[in-house]
Amino acid sequence: MMVPSEGELFKKILGDRWSMLHPDIQARFDKNPLPGKPLYYTGRLSELRCSRIGCMLGYLSQPFIKGALMPYNDADFPVDIQVYSKRDCAWIFKQRTYRLNARKPVMFTSFMAESAKGDVLEYVGMGLGMKLVLDVRDGNLHFESDGYFWEMFGVRIPLPGMLTPGKTYLRHRNNHANQFDIHIEIRHVLFGTTFTQAGVFRELAYPLVGDDHE
Template sequence: MFEQIIDPYVDVSKNAQPPVMPVAAADFRDHVAGGWNAVHPAIRLRMDRLLTSQTSTVFEGQGCVHRNWFGWLFAQAARLLGAPLVWRQGNNVKTTVTVAPTPSGNRCWHRLFDFEDGFQQLVQTSKVVDPKLGFLDAVGTDGEKMLATQMTVWAQGDSLFFESSEYWLRLGRFKLKVPPLLTPGKLHAEHRDEGNGWFRYVLKFTHPLWGQTFYQDGRFRMVD
């Protein structure tokens, strides 16, 4: 049974808008420490497509999804902010990731988690470049929700790494920094190329008091 957590996915590529090169694409590349050319060629090619394509790109994969008790509590509370965290657990969770352009030129990652018992949860976050805060992973189909995570990005070997530096609540023109103890913890993600079109994505949150609150590890490849 599908439980709709937030607004259903709409393929915005069907909107009648002239194709333009999104500003966020170039800005994202500028935020990679060490330069875009330091990124593994296969990841660079994959990300170039995701950041510039005017149509949706779909990836399918499978892996584990875990959280501790504090992660469960935080995921429940975060439902008020757009449900960006998965509160269920499983070792063989099928995941479909659809990356689509948004009306404002950002990119939204629509992640559908399909658990073995039939439960599904949709998580939607957008990559946004804020003129003051820099690169953000913001909740919502166009980053429109209040909660956003300020990110640093760097490349090393076969991997592209993402790590949170601050969490922010955006209230109109005002931005409030969230104290570390009131967050799910520091986010650390690794996108590692494994060849033949496959990549591994590992995501974890580590809280200063409650340890590893969330952990996800899966292998994906693009759907032709």
């Protein structure tokens, strides 16, 4: 069985547009995390922001998807990321640990999968997820959500846009071979920007923690 990677999935989805990505980004996503041997990244968020509506949604969603929507405003704090695979599983997992100022660390794990129709899906917990559309602009990788869903017993039920946090926009921009920055915005059609994250990251060659993912 082929070891899953985001790169293999993104190549398939982007087709000829993959070659338009900066070579550093291509090389970054070409790495396949072997089971039990995650890829490690560390960085700092220069901005973590939520609106009043976002704050309310964050607190309401915490029991179900803690960390996916953080109801905090903060800045200049470290974030650790592990990207890993599991044996006999085609999903790609991403675990983020936000070490906020004057708060306990918040851990959030999502996983990315390809649907039977060839769509990129990201699941954030409790069967909740979103379909992602990929694009390449100025050599950088962009993601936009194209609808949220709740999956039950293998059936994806679309969620009305008005009842979601809003449309998600993510940009992965290359700085140099071992550094990139991430910018995320979630914008609601009525309430405007509900969540924002921005930070700079680099890859590490050694574990951040002693946890193994099998």
